Amino acid sequence: MLSPPSQLLLRNEALFATGKWAIVNPSDTAIFDALSDADVCGLHQQCDSYNRAKSNSYGHEHMFAAAFSKSDFDAVFDGVVVYLPKAKQHLDMLLANMAHLIKADGLLLVVGENKGGIKSVPKQLEKVGINVNKIDSAKHCGLIACTVSEPAEGFDINQYGVVRNYHVNAQHMRVFSLPGVFGHKQFDQGTQLLLAQFSDERELRQMRGKLYDFACGTGIIGAYFKLTNPKLNVTMSDISALAVYCAEQTLKLNELEAKVIASDGMQDIHQHFDHIVSNPPFHQGLKNEYGITQNFIKNAHAKSNKGSRLTMVANRFLPYPEHIQSTYHKYSTLIKTNKFCVYEGIK
Template identity: 30%
Template sequence: MQDITSTGIYGTPPAELAEAPAGSIQFSPLIPGSRRLEDQAEGSLTDMVVLAPPGTVERRYTAALALRALAPGGALTILAPKDKGGSRLAKELKAFGCEVGEISRRHYRICSCTRPAELAGIEEALAVGAPRFDDRLGSWTQPGVFSWNRLDPGSDLLGRNLPALSGRGADFGCGIGILSRIILSSPKVSHLAMLDIDRRATEMAARNVEDARAEIRWADLRSGVRVAGLDFVVTNPPFHDGGAEDQNLGQSFIRRAAESLRSGGVLWLVANRHLPYEGVLKPLFKRVTLKAEASGYKVYEAQK
């Protein structure tokens, strides 16, 4: 008989709104080292606390995974800001066959329910949120990953302006590998470290980039990931954290690139036109050149 004693948590919900018991297993794909909720045995958890993702498909997929992992009668607490899916949580849980209690606090909707003996609509939600091959992208992708169902215009602009690179380099925030494939089209590239904070992105990148020169790593660049002596870094850095604009994210990518490059190495960066990255680039690089500007984006080449 299976020993059902574990509790789980997905993401980092505000502790004052929903605190998971000490020792809970972290399942967020955005926290490196976390477990895969997809792999958790059905009916193996007693409790689960979920900070729900904002995207509808990803949110329903995550809720379905959480409910599947709970034992019948196990408790689920799931919450989200009202304007980022919270207002729809109760309806979505009821569609899975749950009886839902709901409260509002600090602009969040917090829903609680127990896992019913029989769930409804779980398989459909799991199928819709699962990895799939996108013919338009020519790539494997998954809902929730950055620009999962369209070619990001910033990455497109950067990819069209990249020269044939050479030596050892990195793709910071590689996503599903769109830019990495362009980088690796140059036979002079000897090694490419592909790093992303999203586990799902690295899993899709592993399907999309089948090249012995590529090393794919699930990692948070802000936490001291060590790569050094690089000839080049390519990046389309994020500038949103939890849905809110955070310019410090892109700035931290620039600083990490400067630390990772050898003297004379180059950074290729794309950014939204309104982001003030020049002030961070110029003190760290001896030459900063605007190489392209279109559709609200700008591409820089910066030499260490």
């Protein structure tokens, strides 16, 4: 069944009757099947959405990237629809990117739920276009449009990036972040508590083998271990193309080398590890989603060597201890605050 934003979009499918269109970060890829007769391609920054769209063979072109350029396509678009992201700054970045891909007098639209902030979108669209208006509203959603009279000459994602200097235990690090990525402009308290459990540099230098940072975000966890112990073989992954880009930039800023992979959970992780360290997500869009981390705990155990450790931080209210305890040979809580817990499982 189509999500409410997609249902609203389908009510206005006459928009797609002529010209070449792009749909950006759809909340459900079934919209492409519903628009099977339209000349529509999908632009994805989440690899789960991208993989579903590709595998279902909707007959449309799909791309996965942190940012998109004119050289990626045969022609500029007559119109683009952006599904409203959670962060306003992320939307600003997407609109600027899409304004570069639209032909003169092309349409740029945003669709989303009222509770997601669609009512504030007109002010954001005024930054890139003219004739801003609400096309339709239903099912607690809105569809807002503007005309891009003069397409932007170019788009540089790095203009939206922020570099912060952090002291992580005894190490100084530079961290790159983008809007829409966990850890943007801040050193998350949970991550700080997690890394505080690895403050003994002598013990860190004695670590050997392969380390995995799941849901790496800006890459601060994996980069910290690589910076402290260059002998570690570090792999980081995230479902977001933006996060993968941030982690790669963080590694460059600190002159480090590690593998960064775009992966839906651990689906594209094909090796076993000696250490797994993570501050895993529990949100999917605006909703809490505990299944992501529950699957991660199960898959982390399956892709660990005997004796390896899983160390993860989570909000205290999240129901993860029983999953670690039932999956791993040994389980312990390393530290507990009024907000976070750091858990450890040993295979």
